Amino acid sequence: MSATLQQPLRVPAVHHWTRAEYERMSEVGLFAPDARLELLDGEIIDMSPQGPLHVTATQLVAEVLRQRLPAGYLVRVQAPIALDDRSEPEPDLCVVPGVPRDYAKSHPTQALLVIEVSDSTLEYDRSAKAAAYARNGIPEYWIVNVRGRVLEAFTRPGRGGYASRTVVPEQGRISSETLPTLAVQVAELLP
Numbered sequence: 468m469s470a471t472l473q474q475p476l477r478v479p480a481v482h483h484w485t486r487a488e489y490e491r492m493s494e495v496g497l498f499a500p501d502a503r504l505e506l507l508d509g510e511i512i513d514m515s516p517q518g519p520l521h522v523t524a525t526q527l528v529a530e531v532l533r534q535r536l537p538a539g540y541l542v543r544v545q546a547p548i549a550l551d552d553r554s555e556p557e558p559d560l561c562v563v564p565g566v567p568r569d570y571a572k573s574h575p576t577q578a579l580l581v582i583e584v585s586d587s588t589l590e591y592d593r594s595a596k597a598a599a600y601a602r603n604g605i606p607e608y609w610i611v612n613v614r615g616r617v618l619e620a621f622t623r624p625g626r627g628g629y630a631s632r633t634v635v636p637e638q639g640r641i642s643s644e645t646l647p648t649l650a651v652q653v654a655e656l657l658p
Contacts, residue, residue: 483509509553520613523658524584549574550603559584579645586613601629607645618653
């Protein structure tokens with residue numbers, strides 16, 4: 468019996484985009500005006516369509532945040548955050564210091580709290596999104612899990628992800644570790 472030599476499997480190369488390349492593609496109109504995209508870890512990701520649960524929860528969270536946060540904090544809704552050279556996600560909400568004009572020339576590079584509203588992308592939000600936020604030092608990350616009717620709070624970021632994950636039920640209350648004036652009933656955030 469003769470042995471045959473097998474050729475090594477060739478995997479096609481994947482091009483990973485930089486944030487500068489992604490922003491330039493957007494500036495020159497490479498993407499359709501209504502395209503919902505984000506850059507995460509060098510990959511351009513199609514964002515899921517927003518159903519009524521997602522939109523309602525996003526609006527509820529934004530309203531609660533704006534009511535509870537003192538002056539000097541800005542609640543950005545579905546707006547980019549420039550995490551690093553290869554990531555510019557558009558979280559559903561993020562809290563950054565300052566006022567809108569502070570970000571007229573560039574997107575924020577840090578946030579005190581990032582919130583994703585999740586009804587169809589839960590595993591992606593828990594894995595890829597959480598990893599990117601943790602790796603870039605976002606101190607607190609919440610997922611409003613509308614189908615599970617819970618809030619998942621991630622804290623203590625590091626290169627390997629968040630060291631702490633707390634699940635708060637609909638009847639529960641959460642206080643932000645990063646924003647001391649922010650305390651909410653989870654039910655307030657759910658449709």
